[in-house]
Amino acid sequence: MVEPTWNSERRLTAISRASLSVPARQAVADKQVLPDRTVLDYGCGRGGDVRALQHLGCQAAGWDPYYLPEAELRRADVVFLTYVLNVIEDPHERRKTLQAAWDLADTVLVASARLTWERSKVKGEAFGDGLLTSRQTFQHLYGASELRNYVEEVTGVRTVSAAPGVVYAFKDETARLAYLAQRIVPDAVWLASEDTTSAIAAVVDYVERRGRLPRTEEVPYPMAELLSHLSPGELRRLVRDSADETKVEEGMKRTTLNTLLFLAVELFNGRGPFSSLPFSVQLDVRAFFSSYKEACQRSDRLLLKLRDDAYVRGAMNASKVGKLTPTALYVHQRAIDHLPTVLRLYEHCASIAAGRPQDWTVAKLRHQGRAVSWLDYPDFDTDPHPRILSSYQVDLKTLETSHTSYADSKNRPLLHRKHEFLAPDDKDVERYKRLTAAEVKAGLYEHPHLIGTENGWQAELVRCGRELRGHRLIRRTD
Template identity: 50%
Template sequence: MQERVIARQRTAIGRGDLSMPVRQSLRDGILQSDLSVLDFGCGRGQDVERLRRMGFQSKGWDPHFSPETDLDVNQIVLLNYVLNVIENPAERQQTLASAWALTSRVLVVACRLKWELSSINGVTSGDGLVTSRNTFQHFYSPGELRKLVDEVTGTRCVSPTPGVVYAFRRDEDRFAYLARGAIADFEWSDSEDYASAVSELIAFTERRGRPPLFEEIPAGLLPILGTLSRRSMLEVIQKGASPERVAEGFKRSTLDTLLYLGTSIFSGRAALRDLPLTVQADIKHCFRSYREACARADRLLAKIRDDSYVRGAMRNSPGKLTATALYVHRRATPKMPVVLRLYEYCGFVAAGRPDGWNILKLDHRGRRVSWSSYPSFDSDPHPTLDWTYGVEMTSLDSSFQRFGDRSNRPLLHRKEEFLDHADPHHGKYLRLTEAEVRAGLYQNPSIIGLEDGWKTELQRCGVSLRGHRLVKQR
């Protein structure tokens, strides 16, 4: 019997926009216009063409559509949705190794995930499915994909979002990427005169709690500042900066640095000289030594395992605290205590943070991080759950559930409880909740968590919603 030949080229689909992993790489600063890009297994080459139109030095190779492209080393190599369609596990590893050999900076790997299985009809074959179009698909779990890339490249990889993995050639590039996620960057504004340039120096100092290094000042500001010496610059900043804001910035930089060093245990703690220059400056300014900074970060990391400490932090955090977990809106997460920020960031480093989330859940019975999406949180008085993605921190197993296509979806009440009190929408949501309580809508809490039960209570109480206002039914 003749062996069936899989038509891999049929998986190359047309897209109306950049693919998800390319968009993610742009957001993360992985793709930069001054770096050469090779899309290895580019399919019809739509990402390549769109990147060119955006000013990137991009080219694509594909065994079916673009076999004539020269395969030489590029700074960035994309291997997007290629490993899925290869039916031979050994060939998958070889393809991944070939892509790794072609990059001098970063390899971006993206694959389809197991929770997409329900969207595919096919016949089981090997470790995947053969579809009716005679194509093959192997679906990965986020952990399986990351482990594969780790083993083949021999590096500690990073997963920015489920289904995407970055493998960096140089440790300093990986440390710099992780620092961007943990330490808030300062966005310099354009300056046309000396006064505005000095204002930017002062704003940086108030934000970071320290004056900028010469290397941190944008090249465009240096000619304006002229021959201002370091001593003179410090005197100008000291005269103009608010001591209270500088103290707040110092505290913020200290906590951000502890957050970064705490999570570095997952990706390998570097020598001080290998850290990004900005992180080195923060450590030298906020701590007596690098050793002290690492020791404090380790103590903070150990506190995540302390149930009573975590619950205490949750009681002092924005968000809704229940018997099992803390729920926090995305806008309020910067106000969480640093141990909870570290808790969430560990989940991100372990399994990737999904795009489009707006409600964070941190369990205090056990250790689990979940990100959920309520797309209409601000526009709908009782938004419904679209999906949730979570990772068990003890096993690093991740799971995904979709609710958006169900007929009776979970929904939220008391939206103000998920926000910080300073949030501009907090008052509006609170007034709605108070009106709903007066109307008796929360008398049966066991049934209002789903759409059907909530509609039943609205009818029982003779009220309806107009935006964030409760009105009586005629």
């Protein structure tokens, strides 16, 4: 492999990091970086990610043409190419660099770049296909779909957008599907077991949540040992006698819908053969469908429904969660899995296409056109009327993305009727309902066009002689 020659001025783009970069943090959260996997940060700059990963117990190493040119380049399970593609001004060299990083990866390449919505932060003159700054550094800002398509073109594999500006390219198709399944059908969380009785209880819990008995390969090894003296028939009988039939039926329905959702997302992203599916998903297909063909046909129909405006609007009207406005449905992160399956598919397709941001509180699903926004209200749980911090949107028709920051805004939009964004059984719903009822009674919602921003809301509080103390509305004392 020929190492690319990198111009020295690119070193000026390397920054000192006190914590993990966004791509590294995403890969850790997605369980792509694990203690038993080796990691190479290709173009590591000052090595901040390498040191942070080593501190977490990872087998991490780095190479950089300026800061660590003598480091040995070795293949690794996970290779990071973090904000490198955007600083290379020569398109041919840029391509060679991406290819070199891909060649070094045994399991997954994590490629990241700055996106076009950061244009206001980059000052410079047009140069080639990017900008040349006053410091003689180069920036090519990518569209979210442009980055994903570019990585797919060079690597020759289907990729997944893990977060805005972060793309995963897997060496093995099975690994890609396992990652998708992890996002849509998370692995079972098993109850702790110390003896045969508690192990049986854990299997019962699994059956009630998944709707089927687990295969031996799915059971954690220590638990399998506790159950090894029971025959399959005995275990089946014990579970049948102990499980709540209603919960099992609910688990069957939930897993069937989750499987359809996974297959529909996979079709949106390019579907593989049955043998490439994660083992647990294969078992779900066998348990709840007559064949893989039938499951695929049903998921195909689900994906087609996503294009039907009337069907999508009907699903929004029928949804038991979320706040429906004349233009969109707003749903809190904690309630997203309670949406009708077609709306979950809507949000998942957007996340696969452009990446779901790490920090978000409410998803906004437009019913006029197809666009999803992830809105960040960091104080949703503590502020009775949380202020928005940022918004990231992807248009599913054009795959164009946009980002808006409200950090410096003097009059930010805020939320009312917080309970409407949550599932009915959410622990905070009743407390939020009581606040809303008190505010309605006090006349605070008589002029809805005024209360959508900080200044307007504060003016209405003054007009009505009220103030907030936590989630309680009290009379003003001044």
